[in-house]
Amino acid sequence: MSEISLLPRDKVLRDPVHNYIHVTYQVILDLINTSEFQRLRRIKQLGASSYTFHGAEHSRFTHSVGVYEITRQICDNFARNYPSTNGSTELWDDHERLVAMCAALLHDIGHGPYSHTFEHIFNTDHEAITREILTSPDTEVNHVLRQVSPEFPEEVASVIGKTYPNPQVVQMISSQIDADRMDYLLRDAYHTGTKYGMFDLTRILRVMRPYRNGIAFEANGMHAVEDYIVCRFQMYQQVYFHPVSRAMEVILNKLLHRAKFLYEHGQLTGDQKPTLLIPFLENDFTLSDYLHLDDGVLTTYFTLWRDHPDDILRDLVSRFLDRRPLKSVRFTPETRSLIPELKQIIEEAGFNPDYYTAINDSYDLPYDAYDPSSKEPKTQIEIIEQDGTLEELSTVSPIVAAISGKSTGDERFFFPREMVKPTSDLQLFEPLYEKFQKYLRNDSLINPHEV
Known part of the structure; x- marks a missing residue:
């Protein structure tokens, strides 16, 4: 590894969450200035959630530099208070600092436009693309990382892929309490105007400490x-799983599916042809194709499709751009059998159920104790006592034990808002409308006040 150059003077980015983000290494500044990283300015962190929380206009760029800053502070704390001596792996080897900070900065660089919605439709994998951006000789990011050493891009990629040999570095970036989650909770809470994500970051960083198998938290900081x-539990329930945000994501999903259908049938042509999307519509794209996309590219095509002759595409585009979300109702295994009847009524009202109805489920585990037999075992949170013994968090915290391993969320059926609030231009016969309301009221699908 070549000698890592420090900047003559720290660069700082002013940040609403962390106040100052300090850049001390030339390689970090060079990575921020790459075209691949600057592209993250044009991708919203919360996708369609800005239609619900109007302040949520922040980008993947701001989140990524925030994760870097938290990681930098963790490294400072470990180097000052828990330095490794004589090559011991028990504490912190500060030679790991640069790979940790680079992985933190670059962990989201592979996200596409509208993030997870795009990923589900076009079968992309942002983590795999992140690793490709890091290791491809065609990217500016790879060129910067190779200036550290020829092996360095693969090392950083292995942190993101969770195969890096030092578990302290991996858990710093990816675990149940990591720099990524801590930044997005604080940042998303700030920009959505909610208070649910406001935890005591300073205290948590203070009580973090390395040990041989990863990162633990001192017992006197357990309450933080x-x-x-x-x-985290509250943010998922109140922000990330908000029904209106999910409704807008459903419209975006249906919109892109309709565009794909029309392209496959030769009906997206001329000025409305989505040139930059064609490799994805044909499932034959390169990394360069992927890096040409951002939220603005998709929004431009949506704007062009406002005048498309296809009624469904034109209407879905209008609903998305003009914020006319679908309505939704919760359902349970007992009431799921009602959904075909609801779809039938919606179709009779003139809506194609393939594009105007959807089932969406959102569930999250607020905390999950380590289970090696599970499909994707989680790294548990360890509390370290004064004598050095480790206790898994839920065994010493009644609060965490109460929610540990319990999925929270719901399943919802989405449908056109006209079905509960008919408009004058919708030819919906009164008996049909009343029939739909009957299912919502009498069959206890949901409290009708929620739709």
């Missing part, structure tokens, strides 16, 4: 960790 877990 509990607060973080509860904040």
Whole structure:
């Protein structure tokens, strides 16, 4: 590894969450200035959630530099208070600092436009693309990383892929309490105007400490960790799983599916041809094709499709751009059998159920104790006592034990808002409308006040 150059003077980015983000290494500044990283300015962190929380206009760029800053502070704390001596792996080897900070900065660089919605439709994998951006000799990011050493891009990629040999570095970036989650909870809470994600970051960083198998938290700081877990639980319920945000994502999903159908049938041509999307519509794209996309590219095509002759595409585009979300109702295994009847009524009202109805489920585990037999075992949160013994968090915290391993969320059926609030231009016969309301009221699908 070549000698890592420090900047003559720290660069700082002013940040609403962390106040100052300090850049001390030339390689970090060079990575921020790459075209691949600058592209993240044009991808919203919360996708369609800005239609629900109007302040949520922040980008993947701001989140990524925030994760870097938290990681930098963790490294400073470990180097000052828990330095490894004589090559011991028990504590912190500060030679790991640069790979940790680079992985933190670059962990989201593979996200596409509208993030997870795009990923589901076009079968892309942002983590795999992140690793490709890091290791491809065709990217500016790879060129910068190779200036550290020829092996460095693969090392950073292995942190993101969770195969890096030092578990302290991996858990710093990816675990149940990591720099990524801590930044997005605080940042998303700030920009959505909610308070659910406001936990005590300073205290958590203070009580973090390395040990041979990863990162633990001192027992006297357990309450700050509990607060973080509860904040995460609240943010998922109140922000990430908000029915209106999910409704807008459903419209976006249906819109792109309709565009794909029309392209496959030769009906997206001329000025409305989505040139930059064609490799994805044909499932034959390169990394360069992927890096040409951002939220603005898709929004431009949506704007062009406002005048498309296809009624469904034109209407879905209008609903998305003009914020006319679908309505939704919760359902349970007992009431799921009602959905075919509801779809039938919606179709009789003139809506194609393939594009105007959807089932969407959103569930999250606020905290999950380590289970090696599970499909994707989680790294559990360890509390370290004064004598050095480790206790898994839920065994010493009644609060965390109460929600540990319990999925929270719901399943919802989405449908056109006209079905509950008919408009004058919709030819919906009164008996049909009343029949739909009957299912919502009498069959206890949901409290009708929620739709």
